[in-house]
Amino acid sequence: xxxxxxxxxxxxxxxxxxxxxxxxxxxxxxxxxxxxxxxxxxxxxxxxxxxxxxxxxxxxxxxxxxxxxxxxxxxxxxxxxxxxxxxxxxxxxxxxxxxxxxxxxxxxxxxx
Amino acid sequence: xxxxxxxxxxxxxxxxxxxxxxxxxxxxxxxxxxxxxxxxxxxxxxxxxxxxxxxxxxxxxxxxxxxxxxxxxxxxxxxxxxxxxxxxxxxxxxxxxxxxxxxxxxxxxxx
Numbered sequence: 001x002x003x004x005x006x007x008x009x010x011x012x013x014x015x016x017x018x019x020x021x022x023x024x025x026x027x028x029x030x031x032x033x034x035x036x037x038x039x040x041x042x043x044x045x046x047x048x049x050x051x052x053x054x055x056x057x058x059x060x061x062x063x064x065x066x067x068x069x070x071x072x073x074x075x076x077x078x079x080x081x082x083x084x085x086x087x088x089x090x091x092x093x094x095x096x097x098x099x100x101x102x103x104x105x106x107x108x109x110x111x112x
Numbered sequence: 113x114x115x116x117x118x119x120x121x122x123x124x125x126x127x128x129x130x131x132x133x134x135x136x137x138x139x140x141x142x143x144x145x146x147x148x149x150x151x152x153x154x155x156x157x158x159x160x161x162x163x164x165x166x167x168x169x170x171x172x173x174x175x176x177x178x179x180x181x182x183x184x185x186x187x188x189x190x191x192x193x194x195x196x197x198x199x200x201x202x203x204x205x206x207x208x209x210x211x212x213x214x215x216x217x218x219x220x221x222x223x
Binding site for chain 1: 202
């Protein structure tokens with residue numbers, strides 16, 4: 001089955017700096033890669049996703065890149081703000097499977 | 113907005129008790145999921161369901177069962193709770209595009 005590894009487990013940045021979280025996956029058939037943000041006391045919420053026919057996708061301050069050859073994908077947050085502080089999860093799924101496999105999560109702290 | 117509602121935010125149970133965690137979604141999604149969240153382990157899939165009365169095992173089904181009698185409702189059952197089942201439990205439903213919508217979670221403590 002799919003195995004997703006996520007790094008780092010914790011990340012602290014100064015407000016206004018960029019943050020990068022990286023994930024690798026094992027199943028070369030995987031074709032959908034979402035990122036979820038979990039704020040304290042809430043369930044995870046989708047913030048951006050990418051499919052295997054695209055190399056990069058942006059949404060305002062958030063971007064995701066995908067390298068299918070190397071089997072890794074990354075989340076980039078620019079101009080970080082205190083409200084970006086949360087736990088971020090990457091995930092992957094293959095076309096044959098309808099369930100997501102999640103990474104272990106990254107606690108991002110944006111310092112004012 | 114899609115809403116996934118979990119019936120209990122916090123539960124405290126004793127070892128050996130039977131535990132029911134209820135989940136209801138209001139967007140007519142066919143797919144529903146139960147995950148367990150533990151620090152450093154991310155979200156691990158316990159069970160999922162693609163249709164009423166249908167269920168499939170996820171990655172960690174041992175010690176759990178599920179019930180889907182109606183499309184909008186998916187229940188997680190711990191037949192005999194154990195201390196190693198102390199955790200945060202997250203229910204989700206998915207849209208046709210695959211996006212998961214999560215509930216706010218049920219934090220279970222087994223004493």
